[in-house]
Amino acid sequence: MQNKIAVVFDFDDTLAPDSTTGLMEALGFDAEGFWGGEFEEMLRSGWDQVPGFMYQLVKISEAQGGKITSTFLQEWGKKLPLFEGVPEFFGELRLFMAQAAPAVELEFYLISSGIGEVIRHTPIAHEFTEIWASDFYYHPQGSIAGPKRVVSFTDKTRYLFQISKGIIGEAQKNYRAVNDRYQEFRIPMEQILFVGDGYTDIPCFSLLKRKGGQGLAVYSPTRQDSWKKARSFVKDERVELIARAEYSPGSALSDNLRGLLQEIAQKIGSSR
DSSP, rough: SSSSEEEEOOBBBBTOOOOOOHHHTTTTHHHHHHHIHHHHHHHHHHHHHHHHHHHHHHHHHTTSSSSHHHHHHHHHHHHHHTTTTTHHHHHHHHHHHHHHHHTSSEEEEEEEEEEHHHHHHTTTTOOSEEEEEEEEEEOTTTTTEEEEEEOOOTTHHHHHHHHTOOOGGGGGGTGGGGOOOOOOOOOOOOGGEEEOOOOOOOOOOHHHHHHOOOEEEEEEOOTTHHHHHHHHHHHSSOOOOEEEEESTTTTTHHHHHHHHHHHHHHHHHHOO
């Protein structure tokens, strides 16, 4: 077994309040009304979730004279609020593992349905070996024109396979490589831990459960319906643990993650 562990995060309502809702509100758009009304109508008429909200952002941008550009999204990412304890969390977890299991290397990844241009410019973006998220293509004048990459539901599991097979960095230029057979995995699935909150994370939870990996569902401290959704993942046997999305030392989430990492590290040690 390889002595590496991958901790993979969703972003919206996992590490931060929903960034797309915040973006819409920053543009003066009634996001709450959209999610509760027009968006539900779009889904009923056959739209997929992620292309649906990306299309809506294009409409908002066009109505404001092409306001949403790459630069606009990057600036929003830089000032995006994060949940309590998130900025310091990655360094603290690396230090903990260096002391608890010094032979094990810890890597962080992020797989999100949110807007990549936003997420890649948050203050924590540098903590991740790779970030995969939904992206726009742009009009020649710079404003968003439509979806270029959509990451949602089972799309997310593709990137778990890339992590496991080591298809990161320059290796991603061979876009067919994820379908190749591998005899040895850089990070076996049983050494991957996924942290997420939403329905788009269910395929990742389910895949890792089948493959011996770990999943932890979080619920947002800013959304009233979030605990019930996370609890449903336990009832449906997608995950065994849920915790409030607070990352400070001593929080239930921090303690659960440390315990799961030690458990994986012990399995690695016993197999060598």
